[in-house]
Amino acid sequence: MKVKIKSNWTAVASWRWIANDENCGICRMPFDGCCPDCKLPGDDCPLVWGQCSHCFHIHCIVKWLNSQQVHQLCPMCRQEWKFKE
Amino acid sequence: MQFVTCYVFYSFIFCYFFTGEEKSPLCEGCTIDIDDCTCQDIIDTFHSVNRQLDEMGILERLSGAAVTSIVHNQIQRYINTTCKGNFETSYIDHLEKWLDTKVLGWLNSIYAGEKNQCSISAFRGRLLHFLFETYAHARIEQLFAIVIDYPESEPAILDLKTCLEKTNLRALLMTSLRKELEDRLLHPGVNTTDILLAYISAIRSLRVLDPAGVILEIVSEPVRKYLRSREDTVRCIVLCLTEEGSNELLDELIKGQPLILEDDTCSDQEEGDWETWMPDPVDADPSSTSKSRRGSDIISMLVNIYGSKELFVNEYRTLLTDRILSQFNCDMERELRYLEMLKLRFGESQLHYCEVMLKDIADSKRINSRIVQEMDNAGQKMDIDINALILSAQFWPSFREEKITLPTEMQKSLEEYTKKFEALKGNRTLNWKPHLGMMKIEVEHKGTMLNFSVSPVHAAIIMKFQTQSRWDVEELSGVLQMSVSALRRKITYWQSQGLLKEEVPDTFVLVDEVKGQGHEVVMAEDESESAMTSAYQQREEELQVFWTYIVAMLTNLESLPLDRIHTMLRMFAVQGPSSSGEVSQQELKGFLDRQIKDQKLVYVSGVYRLPK
Numbered sequence: 001m002k003v004k005i006k007s008n009w010t011a012v013a014s015w016r017w018i019a020n021d022e023n024c025g026i027c028r029m030p031f032d033g034c035c036p037d038c039k040l041p042g043d044d045c046p047l048v049w050g051q052c053s054h055c056f057h058i059h060c061i062v063k064w065l066n067s068q069q070v071h072q073l074c075p076m077c078r079q080e081w082k083f084k085e
Numbered sequence: 086m087q088f089v090t091c092y093v094f095y096s097f098i099f100c101y102f103f104t105g106e107e108k109s110p111l112c113e114g115c116t117i118d119i120d121d122c123t124c125q126d127i128i129d130t131f132h133s134v135n136r137q138l139d140e141m142g143i144l145e146r147l148s149g150a151a152v153t154s155i156v157h158n159q160i161q162r163y164i165n166t167t168c169k170g171n172f173e174t175s176y177i178d179h180l181e182k183w184l185d186t187k188v189l190g191w192l193n194s195i196y197a198g199e200k201n202q203c204s205i206s207a208f209r210g211r212l213l214h215f216l217f218e219t220y221a222h223a224r225i226e227q228l229f230a231i232v233i234d235y236p237e238s239e240p241a242i243l244d245l246k247t248c249l250e251k252t253n254l255r256a257l258l259m260t261s262l263r264k265e266l267e268d269r270l271l272h273p274g275v276n277t278t279d280i281l282l283a284y285i286s287a288i289r290s291l292r293v294l295d296p297a298g299v300i301l302e303i304v305s306e307p308v309r310k311y312l313r314s315r316e317d318t319v320r321c322i323v324l325c326l327t328e329e330g331s332n333e334l335l336d337e338l339i340k341g342q343p344l345i346l347e348d349d350t351c352s353d354q355e356e357g358d359w360e361t362w363m364p365d366p367v368d369a370d371p372s373s374t375s376k377s378r379r380g381s382d383i384i385s386m387l388v389n390i391y392g393s394k395e396l397f398v399n400e401y402r403t404l405l406t407d408r409i410l411s412q413f414n415c416d417m418e419r420e421l422r423y424l425e426m427l428k429l430r431f432g433e434s435q436l437h438y439c440e441v442m443l444k445d446i447a448d449s450k451r452i453n454s455r456i457v458q459e460m461d462n463a464g465q466k467m468d469i470d471i472n473a474l475i476l477s478a479q480f481w482p483s484f485r486e487e488k489i490t491l492p493t494e495m496q497k498s499l500e501e502y503t504k505k506f507e508a509l510k511g512n513r514t515l516n517w518k519p520h521l522g523m524m525k526i527e528v529e530h531k532g533t534m535l536n537f538s539v540s541p542v543h544a545a546i547i548m549k550f551q552t553q554s555r556w557d558v559e560e561l562s563g564v565l566q567m568s569v570s571a572l573r574r575k576i577t578y579w580q581s582q583g584l585l586k587e588e589v590p591d592t593f594v595l596v597d598e599v600k601g602q603g604h605e606v607v608m609a610e611d612e613s614e615s616a617m618t619s620a621y622q623q624r625e626e627e628l629q630v631f632w633t634y635i636v637a638m639l640t641n642l643e644s645l646p647l648d649r650i651h652t653m654l655r656m657f658a659v660q661g662p663s664s665s666g667e668v669s670q671q672e673l674k675g676f677l678d679r680q681i682k683d684q685k686l687v688y689v690s691g692v693y694r695l696p697k
Contacts, residue, residue, distance in 0.1 A: 001530040003548045009471050011499065011519035011541070012410065014478035018512050033479040040441060042448075047512065083107060084271045 017047050019055050025076050026060035035059045049084040052077050135195055144196070152195065156188055157215060164219050171239035172231050176220065177247055184216055214251065221248035225258050229265040233283060235290040242293050253514060255300070255366070263304045272309045277321045281387070284308050288383050299366045312390050319400045322387050327404070327423055371540075382428060398435045401427065404484055405439055409474070410521055417446060441480040449475045456505045469498040474522070475506075475515065483623060487520035489567040491541060492548050528584070531598055537582070542567070542575055554595040561593070628676045631668065636695065644694040647674055684687065
């Protein structure tokens with residue numbers, strides 16, 4: 001007997017961010033969901049990594065950085081926040 | 086004695102009066118051959134008797150009771166013969182005319198004297214009332230059928246409305262219809278869909294009958310209560326709402342008013358013209374506002390059976406998932422249109438998840454074509470073309486997890502696709518769900534070609550039989566790394582297709598020759614099990630969250646009775662964002678009992694404690 005797979009395999013998958021945590025440290029929402037201000041996950045509410053290796057929803061960290069007057073620190077480790085290239 | 090004689094005498098004349106016009110060999114009046122009919126003589130005698138009685142002044146006293154009862158009988162008989170079973174014509178005008186010409190004509194001929202005229206016109210009023218009452222009784226008796234037939238039976242409903250205004254039968258109508266609904270609908274033999282359809286008809290027809298909605302509220306109360314106890318009610322309603330083709334609910338949905346829920350507070354200010362304002366009927370429930378009764382439409386009424394939008398939206402989401410994942414042929418435009426309409430009803434925020442789901446499908450299509458295009462440009466080709474559905478897991482109902490190791494060639498294709506995806510969307514990867522999805526395979530066996538559309542798991546199983554035609558279940562489940570029970574479930578499909586057979590218990594063998602070579606394409610039947618975890622399992626997972634709290638409680642306080650645990654949980658644990666929300670004491674008890682069974686908990690003299 002021989003089984004041949006014909007074209008058009010409808011496969012099902014779920015996507016996820018490759019991150020070292022499940023939830024955003026700022027809004028406490030899952031990374032795979034979206035920040036409280038967003039409606040759509042994924043492209044519309046991406047993650048960013050800092051050089052300290054912590055990551056957040058981009059909207060969350062930007063909001064945080066804007067609220068800081070003097071030094072821009074990572075909210076998790078208090079090191080200076082720099083976006084990872 | 087006097088009454089009986091009078092009765093016979095007058096009713097004979099009445100019969101004559103009414104049947105005189107008909108042609109038949111025998112005279113209907115005197116039942117003598119028509120040629121030597123004596124009717125005219127009888128009539129003459131009749132009139133002269135009446136006249137003489139009248140002159141003596143005892144006509145009224147002598148004949149009154151008999152005449153009245155004859156007329157009543159005749160009205161009843163007339164209504165029963167003309168109106169019964171026909172709901173599509175209005176009879177009120179017709180009946181009134183009949184009363185004026187026939188019945189009053191007869192009365193006039195009896196009481197021909199001048200001075201009787203005014204008493205006849207007073208009598209007419211009473212007869213008219215009797216007519217309405219009898220007619221209303223006849224209609225109420227058949228009200229269930231009228232309600233079910235609703236759009237066609239509107240004339241009957243309008244007639245009944247007129248009658249109700251003139252008679253005092255409202256209470257009777259309500260009790261009889263309520264009983265009828267209970268007897269005919271509310272038993273296990275009736276499909277939920279049928280009950281729903283009847284309920285919808287009732288809403289629409291009773292609203293015509295009583296715009297204030299009080300009759301509806303009272304009559305349909307047992308129906309609502311019963312529907313609440315049926316498990317598939319929500320599913321049926323949602324199915325009705327989204328079913329293809331025109332139906333009443335869909336029309337309602339398209340009208341698109343925002344949903345009115347019972348708990349919505351609305352101001353007391355009545356809109357509309359004060360001159361046409363009517364107070365609520367006396368039997369109205371004073372605790373609910375008149376506006377909520379008058380204003381709510383059918384969909385609101387249906388949703389109000391449960392009183393929560395969430396339940397409906399969740400059910401819609403489950404059905405949508407089923408449609409997308411088990412049929413793969415959902416019509417996106419149609420789904421989007423429904424979603425928009427539902428959003429008008431249920432509000433944007435409730436349907437946000439469904440919106441993301443549909444967007445996932447659209448995005449998947451885009452990503453697929455991007456990846457295919459890229460491969461084409463690079464001159465590459467995947468072994469198996471993959472058409473992926475990439476879901477945002479947070480927004481879909483949780484799926485059953487099934488583990489399986491796919492054959493290497495399939496796995497390779499998936500990995501290749503994953504790489505492309507990772508390149509396309511930085512920092513993101515895919516988790517494949519091999520038990521979901523669909524693929525077309527071609528099985529060539531001893532010269533016969535068979536085509537199947539099956540899930541990847543099914544394909545993986547049959548592919549194992551390429552190299553080895555005899556497998557032990559245990560062995561096969563080891564190779565595929567899936568559970569024996571799941572494997573057995575899947576194998577039944579191939580057994581039913583006649584490719585595999587269970588020769589010895591637990592050993593499956595490829596058949597020598599495939600019977601039934603005629604069929605070419607065989608679709609895998611829609612699996613009865615849904616792709617999602619059952620509600621029960623989900624609930625169980627939610628309850629697991631509480632377990633940590635309970636353990637902590639019992640470590641600190643040593644032992645606690647059920648109600649203390651319950652109140653403490655409500656205080657500390659129930660405020661989380663997850664929907665686990667309320668847990669009833671009953672449910673908690675069930676959960677704790679299961680923990681006792683697993684020996685994680687001990688129950689001694691009314692208190693729970695942790696085992697030492």
